[in-house]
Amino acid sequence: MRRRLINSTLAVVLVVIAVFGVSLVIVETRTITSSAQDRIGSEALRLLGVVEADALEHRRVDAGSLSEQLDVGTYARITLPGQPTVEVGERIADNVIRGTARGEQGEVVVVEESRSTVTREVGRTLAVVGAVALLAVVAAVLLAVRQANRLASPLTDLAETAERLGSGDPRPRHKRYGVPELDRVADVLDASAERIGRMLTAERRLAADASHQLRTPLTALSMRLEEITVTDDLETVREEATIALTQVERLTDVVERLLTNSRDPRTGSAVPFDLDEVVKQQVEEWRPAYRSAGRAIVRSGKTGMRAVGTPGAVSQVLATLVENALMHGGGTVALRTRVTGNQAVIEVTDEGPGVPPDLGNRIFERAISGRNSTGIGLAVARDLAEADGGRLELLQSQPPVFALFLSRTAPERAEPERTVR
Known part of the structure; x- marks a missing residue:
């Protein structure tokens, strides 16, 4: 050129x-x-x-x-x-x-x-x-060379920027050349780089969430299948198969949530459900794993409670807390239900060393972990809880007490506006 x-x-x-x-x-x-x-x-x-x-x-x-x-x-x-x-x-x-x-x-x-x-x-x-x-x-040669460099060098830079975008490096350069047309192209490329960067971040986050969130249901399902393979009792096989089917449904729900990548409580996904059933399900699913580790998992507290949320999401939050207690905690793990005001609370505690004091509530941040884990599980669990209008908190560090707060009243739906003629 x-x-x-x-x-x-x-x-x-x-x-x-x-x-x-x-x-x-x-x-x-x-x-x-x-x-x-x-x-x-x-x-x-x-x-x-x-x-x-x-x-x-x-x-x-x-x-x-x-x-x-x-x-x-x-x-x-x-x-x-x-x-x-x-x-x-x-x-x-x-x-x-x-x-x-x-x-x-x-x-x-x-x-x-x-x-x-x-x-x-x-x-x-x-x-x-x-x-x-x-x-x-x-003079014409000097002017032509100067003008050619002024026009060709920016085009070379823009071509390199486009090539970097194509190779997966979405960092914007924020470089301008004093030529309105070329600066417009640079603006478009920088905006595209930022969008691509956000998309890549979202894709990496989705992949990390998927690898973490699918691991727990698959582990539980694997344990149920192992129970089926080692027993000759038809009734036990039927019971374990029923539980395995429930876990498959949970796994399907997790996949759908990961693919949707966002949920809004106003869309109607949060519904009243029986909280006892969800807690009972988690205790039964994780009891074989705790028994294999020489530990126990128990439930206590108020029964007959109903809460508002998405049962699959609540199950996933509780599964994350129970799995963390199994991997990083010690002694008996207890799931206790109680009522405070208009909220249903599910507390998960164990007898282990707890959360390091220097972490505190930062334990819910991504990539933050006190036991060399991925640091994703609690962050995703908090997102799931907030998507249902609830919240997940660390009430006590030592011994650790995590609490899931859920509303007991369904959120009021906004009535559509009527047009008066």
């Missing part, structure tokens, strides 16, 4: 120089020739005046005295009535500029000058025009 810009600029400059330069040379040549002709004519008239003055005073026209009146290289011929012709200077063979003046008494004065003086003057003019043209070409 640089070469094309330079070549096009030079082509325009050369055309302009050719058109105006040739025209200028022609005009100057004619002007110099006309000026020389006028000068020789004026010289002839001046010399005629001298001859007429000598004739009035009855002085003899002498070539020696007239030679002082002429410039060097000029030839003059004076013709007087009844007298011989007087020649002043050396005769010029050919290619001359001639000027003639005639007096009232029949005097004729002819002045000649070699055309070489005109040629030299034209040559000097051509040299000046050529020098100016050369300077114009040099």
Whole structure:
């Protein structure tokens, strides 16, 4: 592109120089020739005046005295009535500029000058025009190079930015070039880079959430299938299969939530449900895992409670808390239900070392973990709780007490506005 810009600029400059330069040379040549002709004519008239003055005073026209009146290289011929012709200077063979003046008494004065003086003057003019043209070409080259760099370098940068976007590097450059059109392209690329960055962040977050959230249901399902493989009791197989089907439904619900990636309580996903059933389900699902670890999981507190939320989401929150207690806690894990005001509360506690004091409520932030885990589970659990209009809090660090607060009253739906006509 640089070469094309330079070549096009030079082509325009050369055309302009050719058109105006040739025209200028022609005009100057004619002007110099006309000026020389006028000068020789004026010289002839001046010399005629001298001859007429000598004739009035009855002085003899002498070539020696007239030679002082002429410039060097000029030839003059004076013709007087009844007298011989007087020649002043050396005769010029050919290619001359001639000027003639005639007096009232029949005097004729002819002045000649070699055309070489005109040629030299034209040559000097051509040299000046050529020098100016050369300077114009040099200036045009410098300007073309500067302009080409000004236009081509930004395009190269923009191409590199687009290539980086295509290779998965969405960092915006925030670089501008002082050219409105190029700055507009840079604005669009930076905006696209920011959008792509947000999209990649969301995709990575979805992948991390999926890997974490699917692990718990799959682990529980795997344990149920293991129970089925090691028992010969048909009733036990039927019971475990029923629980496994429930876990499959939970797994399907988790996948749907991850794909939807956002939920709004106002859409009607939060509904009244039996809280006892959800707590009982979690205790039964995790009891084999705790039994294998030589620990126990129990439930206590108020029964017969109903809460408002999404049963699958509440199950997932409780599963996250119970799994964390299994992995990082110790002793018996207890799920206790109680009522406070218009809220149903489910507390999950264990007898382990608890949450480090330096973490506190930061334990719910992504990538924050006190036991070398991913730091995703509690963050996702809090998001699920808030999506149902509830909240997840750490009530006590040592021993750890996590509490899930859910509303006991369904949120009022806003009635559609009526148009009065």
